[in-house]
Amino acid sequence: MNNLEFAKIFWQIAEFLELKADNPFKIRAYRAAAQNIESLSKSLEEIYAQGGLKAIEEIPGIGTHIGQKIEEQIKTGKVSVLTQLRKEFPQGFLELASIPGLGPKTALLLKKLKIDSLAKLEKAAKSGQLRDLPGFGAKKEKNILRGLNLKKASHGRFLLDEASAHAELLVEELEKLPEAKKILPCGSLRRGQETVGDLDILVVSDKPNIIMDKFVKLAMVKDILAKGETKSSVILKNGLPADLRVVNEKSFGAASHYFTGSKAHNIHIRQLAHQAGWKVSEYGIFNQKGQQIGGQTEADMFAKFRLDYIPPELREMRGEFEAAAKGQLPKLVELSDIKGDLHLHTKATDGLNSIEEMAEAAKKLGYEYILISDHTQSTRVAGGLSESEMLAHLKKIKAANKKIKGLEILAGAEVDILPDGSLDYPNKILNQLDIVIVSIHSNFKMPKEKMTQRIVTALSNPLVKIFCHPTGRLIGQREGYEVDLEKVLPAAQKYNVAIEINAHPQRLDLTDVYCQRAKELGVKMVISTDAHSTDQLELMKYGVMVARRGWLEKKDIVNTQAVRDLL
C-alpha cells in the first residue's frame, strides 16, 4: 500500500468521525496525520520495515493510536476501526457532506430521517420536506438544492495553467477598479500546488463595499455564493470558484499570509503567537491589549517571530519553521536561473513546430541552449523515428545549429525504455547524440519490482543522461505506473543520471516531495517542458514551482548551468 492510500484511510476515518459528531480535535489529529503521511517521501511500509512501530511513531502527528492502525494495516491488510465505521453508515452517505454548504451536523440530522443518499436528499428538498426541520427554513432548503446542483456541475480541481490563466484575467478586471490599491492572488495557486481548488484573491482597499459590488457583477462571474463586506465567494463561468478578500493597507501582510496558507502553516504561526503572548489573525499581529504590533508586510509576519522569510511554496508544514528559525531555508531556484530546455519535440514526430521555430522561440526566452528530443521508433502513436530517420533528423538538427546564432541546439532523442530495460536504439546510434534522455511510454502495467528493474537497467547505460517524467502519471487521468523510487533515485545517483521535473501542468512529474528526497540522495534534477509547440516552452514556470516546493536550489538543477557544464 502506498502512502496516498494510507493517508486516505485516515482522511476517511476523520470524515466518518465528523459525521458522528466526535471530538473535533481528534478529527483534526487524523487529518494532520493524513496530511503528514502525504508529505513523506519514504513509504510507510519501508519505514516500518526498517524501524518498526517506533519509527512510525516518530513521524509528526502520528502517535500510539494512529501508529497501531498503520501497523494493523501492514500486518492484516485492514484497519478494523475503519471497517467498523463503514458499517455504521449506509453506502453513499459520505457524499452528502461533500455538498457545498452541507456539513456534518446537517448530514447527521438527515441520517436520522433516513435521508442517506444524494437522490433521497434531492427528493426531500424538492418536495419541501426539509423546511420544517429544527434550524431549517425555506432558504436552507433552497440552498441544499443549489448545493446539489453545484456539486453536479463541479469540475473538480483545476490544473495550474488553467487556474493561472483565470487568475490573470480576474486580476486584469480588478485592476480596472480605482478603489483597488493592491491585488494579490494567494491560496494554493501562489503556493504552486499541483492542482488548485479555487482562486483566492486579496485586495487592499478602504472601500470594500464598492469592490465587492463590482466584483460579483464582473462578466466572468457565473454564480454568487456569498457576499459580505470583507469576503465574497463566486463561481466563474469556466466553473472555477473564486474567493475575494478585502482588507486595509495595514493588514496587507497578515492577510496575504493568511490567504496564502497553507491552513496547517497558518495554524502553526498562530500557535507561535500564542506562545509569545500575542494573537495572529488575517488582520495583523496583536498584543494582549489588542493593539496591532505587526503584520503590515508579509515579511513582518515572519520577522516578528525571528524567522527568515518563508517563500509561499514552502508553507506546507514540512519543516519550514524549523529551517527558518535556524536560518537554514534553501535559496530556492528561480525561473530566471533557467538557461535552457532539455526536452522538446518537433514536427519530426508529434510536435507542431520545426527545429528552427522551436529554437527561435527558445532564444526569445533568453535561453542559451535547447535539446531537440523527439520520440523513437517504438512510440509509434507519437510518430517515433526509425534509426535511419533519426540519423537524417540529426543532420537537420546540426544544420539548424549552424544556421541559428546565439543558441546552442543540442541533438538528442527521448529514447523509449523497452519492457526489458534495453533502449529503443543501439549504442552506435545513441553515441551520435549529444544527450540521451529516456522514458517509459509502453507496458505501464508491470509489477512494481519488474518496472523498477526495467528502469534501473536503462539508467545503467552510461550514455543515458536524463530520466524523464519518472512516474508517468497524468493528473486527473491516470495514476503513474508502479515503481519503487527508493531504488530508482539511488540508481540515478550512482549512474549519474539526472531526474526530470516535467513542467507540463498535467504531469509535474517528479512531484515535490520526491524532489526533496532526490536532493537528499544527491540526485541531480533537470526541469524541462516536454514542449510539443513553441508556446509550450513557457510551461517552464510550473516546473520551477515544483522544484521550489521540493526545496531545490539553483545548484540542484542541471539546466541552470551553462552548456559546457551540462551533464
Added chain:
DNA sequence: GCCGTTTTCGGCCCGACTGTTTTCAGTCG
C-alpha cells in the same frame, strides 16, 4: 488523537457569512 524550553493532562487558530435565531449554530476560509 497528539503533544510538551512553563505542561504527561489539558489544551488544541481565529474570523466571515448565512439563516435562523432574539444571541447563535453551522459551515467555510
